[in-house]
Amino acid sequence: xxxxxxxxxxxxxxxxxxxxxxxxxxxxxxxxxxxxxxxxxxxxxxxxxxxxxxxxxxxxxxxxxxxxxxxxxxxxxxxxxxxxxxxxxxxxxxxxxxxxxxxxxxxxxxxxxxxxxxxxxxxxxxxxxxxxxxxxxxxxxxxxxxxxxxxxxxxxxxxxxxxxxxxxxxxxxxxxxxxxxxxxxxxxxxxxxxxxxxxxxxxxxxxxxxxxxxxxxxxxxxxxxxxxxxxxxxxxxxxxxxxxxxxxxxxxxxxxxxxxxxxxxxxxxxxxxxxxxxxxxxxxxxxxxxxxxxxxxxxxxxxxxxxxxxxxxxxxxxxxxxxxxxxxxxxxxxxxxxxxxxxxxxxxxxxxxxxxxxxxxxxxxxxxxxxxxxxxxxxxxxxxxxxxxxxxxxxxxxxxxxxxxxxxxxxxxxxxxxxxxxxxxxxxxxxxxxxxxxxxxxxxxxxxxxxx
Numbered sequence: 001x002x003x004x005x006x007x008x009x010x011x012x013x014x015x016x017x018x019x020x021x022x023x024x025x026x027x028x029x030x031x032x033x034x035x036x037x038x039x040x041x042x043x044x045x046x047x048x049x050x051x052x053x054x055x056x057x058x059x060x061x062x063x064x065x066x067x068x069x070x071x072x073x074x075x076x077x078x079x080x081x082x083x084x085x086x087x088x089x090x091x092x093x094x095x096x097x098x099x100x101x102x103x104x105x106x107x108x109x110x111x112x113x114x115x116x117x118x119x120x121x122x123x124x125x126x127x128x129x130x131x132x133x134x135x136x137x138x139x140x141x142x143x144x145x146x147x148x149x150x151x152x153x154x155x156x157x158x159x160x161x162x163x164x165x166x167x168x169x170x171x172x173x174x175x176x177x178x179x180x181x182x183x184x185x186x187x188x189x190x191x192x193x194x195x196x197x198x199x200x201x202x203x204x205x206x207x208x209x210x211x212x213x214x215x216x217x218x219x220x221x222x223x224x225x226x227x228x229x230x231x232x233x234x235x236x237x238x239x240x241x242x243x244x245x246x247x248x249x250x251x252x253x254x255x256x257x258x259x260x261x262x263x264x265x266x267x268x269x270x271x272x273x274x275x276x277x278x279x280x281x282x283x284x285x286x287x288x289x290x291x292x293x294x295x296x297x298x299x300x301x302x303x304x305x306x307x308x309x310x311x312x313x314x315x316x317x318x319x320x321x322x323x324x325x326x327x328x329x330x331x332x333x334x335x336x337x338x339x340x341x342x343x344x345x346x347x348x349x350x351x352x353x354x355x356x357x358x359x360x361x362x363x364x365x366x367x368x369x370x371x372x373x374x375x376x377x378x379x380x381x382x383x384x385x386x387x388x389x390x391x392x393x394x395x396x397x398x399x400x401x402x403x404x405x406x407x408x409x410x411x412x413x414x415x416x417x418x419x420x421x422x423x424x425x426x427x428x429x430x431x432x433x434x435x436x437x438x439x440x441x442x443x444x445x446x447x448x449x450x451x452x
């Protein structure tokens with residue numbers, strides 16, 4: 001059995017890769033590992049369980065809940081809520097751990113199981129490895145230690161979670177959003193009810209699209225991975241701007257009043273200046289990944305803000321933030337972490353804070369985003385290659401070195417294996433888009449020929 005956990009939980013095609021049996025077994029293993037942290041005499045472990053609206057989440061939720069209860073864990077089932085809501089409630093309710101069923105931005109047939117440690121934090125590699133080890137022991141015949149009688153876990157719906165999470169979001173805003181007209185694209189996902197409610201309560205006039213989930217339409221031509229509908233809706237409704245989430249609403253991208261995209265790097269720039277001006281940007285530092293646009297790094301340097309770079313993945317951003325006490329970090333894809341108010345990327349919170357900055361300054365989103373000059377960036381995905389050899393193939397390394405010398409100080413090259421798919425991502429930045437495309441295409445060909 002290969003490693004089950006990827007960069008963001010255990011993910012795969014539901015009922016093919018991710019089966020009910022796997023979800024149940026992983027949940028029992030997680031109960032044995034994660035409940036240990038809160039174990040003491042007379043203590044009954046508690047887990048918060050939520051999901052996004054995709055159809056497979058219904059049977060997978062049942063499997064997860066069954067596994068947890070059979071291991072003696074009391075379950076608070078919060079229903080369809082964003083991943084950051086489940087993380088928040090796990091901490092706010094003092095639960096031993098949380099479980100979210102979602103494949104985030106993936107297409108509807110996929111699903112995933114994400115475990116959250118006490119406090120609502122993502123698991124580190126050590127805990128994931130322990131869960132996998134316990135699960136593997138069971139698959140090879142080791143019996144579970146199962147409670148009986150009154151020792152089995154109890155399951156109840158926790159309907160207060162929706163209002164509790166929305167109240168939390170409203171409570172952290174520095175100012176209201178009165179006078180703003182905002183289009184929200186919910187990707188037919190987990191924030192379809194939470195996000196419009198939060199923006200409305202904060203004073204904004206809200207127009208929603210992609211907010212009618214039927215279990216089958218999540219991320220289908222809408223949300224943060226398909227922005228054309230939102231661009232058109234912002235212009236059509238004469239809105240100040242638009243906000244797009246993904247299926248589990250842990251990310252946020254934006255569209256300005258003219259229909260232009262505002263990506264995660266630009267959002268980070270806006271929030272970095274907002275926090276700095278309020279004296280809340282600890283160590284005057286923002287954390288982002290190697291995928292961040294070079295223009296973001298240059299903008300932060302110009303503003304006197306330190307930029308700390310990590311590997312790709314919001315978990316690595318979060319690790320750096322927690323280790324050094326930084327307040328803000330995120331990814332170009334729209335995962336933004338405001339550590340004073342969230343333990344993970346929170347798309348709704350991010351959108352609200354961006355809106356608050358627009359309302360506070362009276363400046364348009366486009367004007368705020370212009371603090372950063374986004375250099376042309378080309379990303380080419382090369383599928384069906386041996387991604388494990390990206391850093392060890394001499395011919396490929398030589399081609400990368402040649403491209404970097406060609407670009408000089410006006411651009412950069414990054415090759416990295418996908419954490420969730422069998423492909424290699426080729427990213428090239430240059431002062432000229434045609435130059436970036438040419439270099440990216442040339443490197444993609446080398447990747448195909450050397451790793452195919």
